[in-house]
Amino acid sequence: MITIGSYVKPKTLEEAYELNQARSSRVMGGMMWMRLGNARVKTVIDLSGLGLDQIEETDNVIRIGAMCTLRQLEQCECLRELYGDGIRESVRHIVGVQFRNQATVGGSVFGRYGFSDVLTALLSLDTFVELYNGGTIRLSEFVKRKPDKDLLLSVIVRKSKRMFRYDSVRRTKTDFPVIACAVVTGIVNGKETWYFSVGARPMKAALLEKQWEIPLDASEEQITEYAGKAASEFTYGTNMRGSAEYRQHLAEVLLKREIRSILEEKSGTQKVSD
Ligand SMILES: Cc1cc2nc3c(=O)[nH]c(=O)nc-3n(C[C@H](O)[C@H](O)[C@H](O)COP(=O)(O)OP(=O)(O)OC[C@H]3O[C@@H](n4cnc5c(N)ncnc54)[C@H](O)[C@@H]3O)c2cc1C
Structure with missing residues (x-):
């Protein structure tokens, strides 16, 4: 208590x-x-009482106040327009609507929980955190730090043309995830770049960046190979929800589905513009 x-x-x-x-x-x-x-x-x-409960969109960023609820994140139109249904997918399994109307983005990110879907999803995007004392730093750096006495003011997602997918596996609908995976791709510094974020390993989410030129018509075998390579670069652990081996297998499967889904969307877009 x-x-x-x-x-x-x-x-x-x-x-x-x-x-x-x-x-x-x-x-x-x-x-x-x-x-x-x-x-x-x-x-x-x-x-x-400090005005931290708004999501603001500017030309370059989406700034999510720390006191915004997970429900606000789920219903955010500007995030949906930029990145599709991935953000919604990352929170929709978290307990229920009433719960998501209370749990905050700040609490979720500051807590750096191993099981966090929210952290897994945000980490895969071009995301920063704004701290009262510590300035604005990359989320990927923040997740590695130990919790301290600073205040998290907002989470800032830099807008960019990236494709985003999110998926998780749960033993029952609203349980903590056994594994959570996000895949993002876009052109960064002129090169096709893929970001893989895997959380609930059961350790907290970590990010992997690869400059891979995956062909749009990649075969099922090639996609399996890319997903396997990405999944093998994370470490996994065993707890009551699953073994390390099972988690790695699930990560391979989810990453493969996400890569395939992105390639399908890309080739669809290309066909329309041809
Ligand atoms: C039963 C249950 C099931 C859950 N299932 C999932 C799940 O499946 N997936 C998932 O991703 N999450 C899950 N969560 C976690 C949930 O989504 C939130 O991340 C969690 O409740 C923390 O958010 P909160 O607003 O309640 O923070 P609080 O509980 O109020 O705070 C959490 C911690 O963060 C600190 N803190 C909060 N805000 C700030 C700030 N602005 N600056 C500095 N420190 C701050 C607090 O001091 C505290 O240490 C679950 C939680 C519960 C209770």
Whole structure:
């Protein structure tokens, strides 16, 4: 059970940051995860009065405030227009709509949970996090850091012409994933680049970047080979949901389906423009 001494809703980010420097203070997102823990928290800091609950689109980026809910992410039109249904797919299995109306993007990213679908999906895109004290850094760097006393203000996705796919395997519909995989591709610095993000291994999501020119008419065998190569570059572990070998096998299958789906869309687009 969690025990909370006092609740504070700061009026400024500076106040929130200062309060959070005490060892026994904790920032709250939606509190969906935190409340399940066993902790004595002297002061819980509610960021909900600081305007961090909007998704803003500019010419170059999509800025997702830390207090945006997973449901906002799921329903975000600008993300859907750019990257299709992948973002929606990455959150739609998380418990239920009421839950996703409370759990936040900030809590999901700051927590760096091994099982996180949200982290797996965001990591595969050109994503940054904005921290109160630590500035703006790449999400791929942030995931490697240990949690500290900083505040996560927003998650920033740089807009680019990339194709995105997301899939996961769960033993039952709303359980944690046994494996979660995202594949993104686009032209980066003039070269065709593929990004593979695999989470719930059961370790937290990691990112792999490959400059592969996969032919649009790649055979099933070739796609299997690319997916196998990508999957083999991650490490896997065993827990109650599955063994390391099973997870690697699932990763190969999901990555293969995602690569195939992207190639099909690409060749469809090319045929239309021919
Ligand atoms: C039963 C259950 C099932 C779940 N299933 C899944 C699943 O299948 N897939 C999945 O991806 N996720 C799953 N989750 C995780 C969920 O999606 C959220 O990631 C989780 O609840 C954390 O979000 P929150 O807003 O509740 O954060 P909280 O619980 O409020 O906070 C989590 C941590 O982040 C810190 N924090 C929060 N916001 C900030 C901030 N802005 N700056 C700094 N620190 C901050 C808090 O201090 C705390 O340490 C599940 C959670 C539960 C409880």
